[in-house]
Amino acid sequence: MxxxxxxxxxxxxxxxxxxxxxxxxxxxxxxxxxxxxxxIVIVSDIGxxxxxxxxxxxxxMHGLHGRALTYATGLKMARPELIVIVTMGDGGLGxxxxxxxxxxxxxxxxxxxxxxxxxxxxxxxQFSSTTPADVxxxxxxxxxxxxxxxxxxxxxxxxxxxxARCSAYEAGLPNKIESGIRHSGFSLIDIWGxxxxxxxxxxxxxxxxxxxxxxxxxxxxxxxxxNNRKEYGRHYREMADRQKPATPPVQVRxxxxxxxxxxxxxxxxxxxxxxxxxxxxxxxxxxxxxxLQATQKNEYNxxxxxxxxxxxxxxxxxxxxxxxxxxxxxxxxxxQEGVKHRQALFRNLEQTTLLIQADDVDVPENxxxxxxxxxxxxxxxxxxxxxxxxxxLAKLGKVIDSQMLQAALxxxxxxxxxxxSLQVAHKIQMT
Amino acid sequence: xxxxxxxxxxxxxxxxxxxxxxxxxxxxxxxxxxxYAAMLKLLPPLGGVCLQGEDEIASIGFxxxxxxxxxxxMTATSGPGISLCSEQISFAIGSEIPVVIIDVxxxxxxxxxxxxxxxxxxxFLRWGSSGGLPVIVLAPSNVEDCFSLTRQAFNLAEEFRCxxxxxxxxxxxxxxxxxDLELSGxxxxxxxxxxxxxxxxxxxxxxxxxxxPDFLPIGDRTLVRQTSSTHGPDGYITTxxxxxxxxxxxxxxxxxxxxxxxxxxxTFIEEGxxxxxxxxxxxxxxxxxxxxxxxxxxxxxxxxILKTLWPIPEVLIRKTAEPFKKIVVxxxxxxxxxxxxxxxxxxxxxxxxxxxxxxxxxxxxxxxGVTGE
Ligand code: SF4
Numbered sequence: 001m002x003x004x005x006x007x008x009x010x011x012x013x014x015x016x017x018x019x020x021x022x023x024x025x026x027x028x029x030x031x032x033x034x035x036x037x038x039x040i041v042i043v044s045d046i047g048x049x050x051x052x053x054x055x056x057x058x059x060x061m062h063g064l065h066g067r068a069l070t071y072a073t074g075l076k077m078a079r080p081e082l083i084v085i086v087t088m089g090d091g092g093l094g095x096x097x098x099x100x101x102x103x104x105x106x107x108x109x110x111x112x113x114x115x116x117x118x119x120x121x122x123x124x125x126q127f128s129s130t131t132p133a134d135v136x137x138x139x140x141x142x143x144x145x146x147x148x149x150x151x152x153x154x155x156x157x158x159x160x161x162x163x164a165r166c167s168a169y170e171a172g173l174p175n176k177i178e179s180g181i182r183h184s185g186f187s188l189i190d191i192w193g194x195x196x197x198x199x200x201x202x203x204x205x206x207x208x209x210x211x212x213x214x215x216x217x218x219x220x221x222x223x224x225x226x227n228n229r230k231e232y233g234r235h236y237r238e239m240a241d242r243q244k245p246a247t248p249p250v251q252v253r254x255x256x257x258x259x260x261x262x263x264x265x266x267x268x269x270x271x272x273x274x275x276x277x278x279x280x281x282x283x284x285x286x287x288x289x290x291x292l293q294a295t296q297k298n299e300y301n302x303x304x305x306x307x308x309x310x311x312x313x314x315x316x317x318x319x320x321x322x323x324x325x326x327x328x329x330x331x332x333x334x335x336q337e338g339v340k341h342r343q344a345l346f347r348n349l350e351q352t353t354l355l356i357q358a359d360d361v362d363v364p365e366n367x368x369x370x371x372x373x374x375x376x377x378x379x380x381x382x383x384x385x386x387x388x389x390x391x392x393l394a395k396l397g398k399v400i401d402s403q404m405l406q407a408a409l410x411x412x413x414x415x416x417x418x419x420x421s422l423q424v425a426h427k428i429q430m431t
Numbered sequence: 432x433x434x435x436x437x438x439x440x441x442x443x444x445x446x447x448x449x450x451x452x453x454x455x456x457x458x459x460x461x462x463x464x465x466x467y468a469a470m471l472k473l474l475p476p477l478g479g480v481c482l483q484g485e486d487e488i489a490s491i492g493f494x495x496x497x498x499x500x501x502x503x504x505m506t507a508t509s510g511p512g513i514s515l516c517s518e519q520i521s522f523a524i525g526s527e528i529p530v531v532i533i534d535v536x537x538x539x540x541x542x543x544x545x546x547x548x549x550x551x552x553x554x555f556l557r558w559g560s561s562g563g564l565p566v567i568v569l570a571p572s573n574v575e576d577c578f579s580l581t582r583q584a585f586n587l588a589e590e591f592r593c594x595x596x597x598x599x600x601x602x603x604x605x606x607x608x609x610x611d612l613e614l615s616g617x618x619x620x621x622x623x624x625x626x627x628x629x630x631x632x633x634x635x636x637x638x639x640x641x642x643x644p645d646f647l648p649i650g651d652r653t654l655v656r657q658t659s660s661t662h663g664p665d666g667y668i669t670t671x672x673x674x675x676x677x678x679x680x681x682x683x684x685x686x687x688x689x690x691x692x693x694x695x696x697x698t699f700i701e702e703g704x705x706x707x708x709x710x711x712x713x714x715x716x717x718x719x720x721x722x723x724x725x726x727x728x729x730x731x732x733x734x735x736i737l738k739t740l741w742p743i744p745e746v747l748i749r750k751t752a753e754p755f756k757k758i759v760v761x762x763x764x765x766x767x768x769x770x771x772x773x774x775x776x777x778x779x780x781x782x783x784x785x786x787x788x789x790x791x792x793x794x795x796x797x798x799x800g801v802t803g804e
Contacts, residue, residue, distance in 0.1 A: 009667070037654065038650070038651065038652050038653070038654060039650075041649050041650065043496075053656070053658075054667065054668075057654060058654065059649045059650060059651075059654055059655050059656070060654075060655075060656045060657065060658070060666075061496065061499055061649060061656075061657040061658070062657065062658040062659060062660060063492070063495070063519075063522055063657075063658075063659045064518050064519065064522055064659055067488060067489075067492045067518075067519070069489075069492075070484070070488065070489045070491075070492020070493055070495075070496065070519075071492055071493075071495055071496035071499070072496060073482075073489070073492070073493050073496060074454070074456070074492065074493035074494060074495060074496025074497035074498070074499075074500070074504075075496040075497065075499065075500050075649060075650075076496075077454070077480045077482065077493070077496075077497060078454060078480065078496065078497040078500035078501070078502045079500045079648075079649070079650040081650070082500075082649075082650050098485045098486055098489070099485060099488075099489055099492075101485070102484075102485035102489065236480070239475070240475035240476070240478070240480075243472075243475040243476045244476060245476040245477075246469075246472040246473045246476060248435075248445075248614055249435050249436065249437040249441060249445075250435070250436060251433040251434065251435050252433055252434055252435075252436060252609075253433040254433075281436070281607070284436055284607065284609070285436065287609075288434055288436060288609055292609075293434075293608070293609045294436065294607075294608065294609045295606055295607065295608040295609075296436075296606065296607045296608070297602070297605070297606045297607075298605070299546065302461070302545065302546070320608065320716075321716040321717060321719045321720040321723075321794075322716050322717040322720050322791065322793065322794050323602060323606055323713070323716060323791060324717075324790065324791045324793055326793070
């Protein structure tokens with residue numbers, strides 16, 4: 001029968017190592033499926049199981065401890081036609097736990113062979129995530145304090161569509177591996193073997209004992225019907241096909257001449273839900289329609305539905321350098337939270353500063369030229385406050401004018417929302 | 432020209448796509464998340480892949496796998512995430528896997544402040560990997576740089592088969608500005624040199640005259656080996672000290688010997704000025720204002736804005752600094768690059784202006800560094 005083993009680099013495990021049986025079983029599984037070697041990639045983890053890729057004439061990727069599934073995921077998404085086999089020890093299970101859970105949940109068509117020999121063979125036999133508590137290993141008393149994990153149970157609850165538990169020594173291993181490979185979706189095969197180099201010296205574990213222990217456990221042997229669902233890669237491509245092309249960012253053409261010269265700094269001090277950021281964007285669009293450069297820097301709480309919302313806008317006929325605002329030309333105070341957030345700024349206001357202030361918001365002492373707006377009496381709802389406030393600017397011809405504002409609203413909104421926003425811009429009164 | 436109005440993160444996403452990136456994986460983290468959000472809109476309709484990893488280690492791991500399959504790949508994160516990526520970055524360096532990594536820096540250390548900027552990862556990007564071999568780090572100052580340097584980053588990653596970082600900053604990433612760009616404009620996207628088939632393929636053998644091994648993707652008709660272990664040209668483990676040293680020398684010189692070709696910078700030199708301001712990143716914008724203002728006042732200074740930070744463009748720095756008495760290094764951290772400048776210019780008087788309080792360094796603060804007041 002055809003073999004995929006690398007004759008130049010025969011398996012070099014310790015005599016009697018369970019990994020050797022698994023290498024041969026994997027070879028037989030490949031042969032049974034008559035796979036082309038260039039269609040197979042073995043992604044190997046770290047430790048003695050990490051030597052696997054070397055012994056086969058297939059594509060190979062060998063990376064960092066516990067991360068084999070991450071490379072395998074990238075490879076399979078990039079080249080869905082490849083058969084991707086991951087070999088990982090029980091050490092990799094522990095350190096790469098998050099990746100195992102994610103692979104089970106994702107159900108990408110990878111086959112994970114867990115070469116489970118209950119210890120870290122390569123580093124001297126320390127306890128791993130599957131070491132029984134009552135066995136003496138190279139970790140002193142520490143493994144007595146921890147409970148071994150049953151990776152098949154973990155896989156089932158994490159949503160794996162295929163899991164199997166077996167012995168490295170059973171005759172049917174090649175078939176079991178083949179079924180795992182044939183399964184369309186993530187398959188995990190937990191293969192118990194012995195590590196004569198480290199583990200069995202102290203534990204005396206034999207293939208017979210493995211057989212007996214497996215017999216006592218509830219069998220896990222393949223497709224997990226209750227978790228059955230679509231394979232991730234195919235599902236991804238199905239969904240991706242349905243996505244509409246991304247719309248490029250808005251592009252604004254110069255249509256008006258700006259009456260402003262130099263740099264204009266505007267700060268909107270608002271709160272969550274007042275659409276402060278949108279209003280800031282509209283000022284910028286308005287500036288752009290008049291050939292100005294614009295920048296917008298925003299600040300809001302991570303908990304977006306409460307707290308301050310602040311937008312800092314700079315419009316300038318020249319390229320804008322420093323993005324900080326120290327002495328605003330216009331300050332809009334429409335929410336107490338925003339004002340509180342930037343209290344210090346009020347000290348810098350001068351008589352030339354225009355302050356647009358909501359009647360229900362208090363501000364610190366300042367020298368600015370103030371206009372108070374009664375939003376509630378004018379029936380302007382909170383979500384329209386910021387827009388109404390910048391409409392005041394347009395009415396005054398300060399920084400932006402009504403033409404620029406209307407053009408900006410048309411760039412930002414469509415249909416009903418556009419109509420409503422034009423109405424707000426129109427109806428706001430300054431007294 | 433009609434102007435776009437976009438932020439640095441959007442520009443990075445559009446730049447990546449226009450450079451041929453068709454694979455992105457990331458994990459949500461402020462202030463880098465909107466790159467992921469943009470890639471999720473951009474890539475699937477183009478037949479590309481955009482994934483959310485279970486963590487940053489997985490995200491960059493997906494990228495490394497996809498890159499080995501031949502795709503142009505990118506991930507984006509911030510301080511806490513880039514820290515997790517460290518082992519995978521070493522893998523990409525030592526095993527020559529092209530990958531573009533965006534670090535939208537936020538104020539650290541550690542979790543720090545998610546929504547405050549800083550340039551605190553500048554030395555981390557250079558040295559935050561085991562083995563200490565060089566990487567390429569580019570630093571944008573504005574949205575336009577985000578777009579164009581990201582495109583360059585892809586070409587460099589392909590050409591040199593190495594990780595290339597964009598050291599962005601929250602205040603560029605999340606500040607929108609008007610920008611004159613051609614999103615799908617002409618760009619000569621480079622592809623990693625491909626090996627010719629037929630010959631026995633040695634995945635880590637560099638042809639004579641080249642310092643970078645030719646590439647074949649995993650999945651090709653020819654079998655390809657990739658390994659994070661110390662390897663010879665054939666991709667198998669080696670213990671031969673000669674081969675090991677030779678490879679390390681090659682990994683180092685492939686970047687350091689070609690730095691001239693990818694030294695990105697801007698200079699504003701004023702005759703008669705005695706002081707050179709040297710800076711990078713968002714701080715360059717305030718420095719530019721100082722330059723303009725001092726020029727107007729008739730008391731000019733000169734300015735060097737570095738956009739390639741690593742490998743250090745030593746030749747450029749020496750040549751530019753030569754005529755100046757005083758060098759003022761301005762950084763949005765406690766002093767990371769200034770040590771390099773002191774090393775490169777041992778005879779110059781070097782002043783450091785730094786700040787790490789979450790605010791941008793003001794032109795006034797830079798000026799006081801210039802005048803010593
Ligand atoms: S140390 Fe254990 S696992 Fe490693 S090769 Fe030897 S027997 Fe096998």
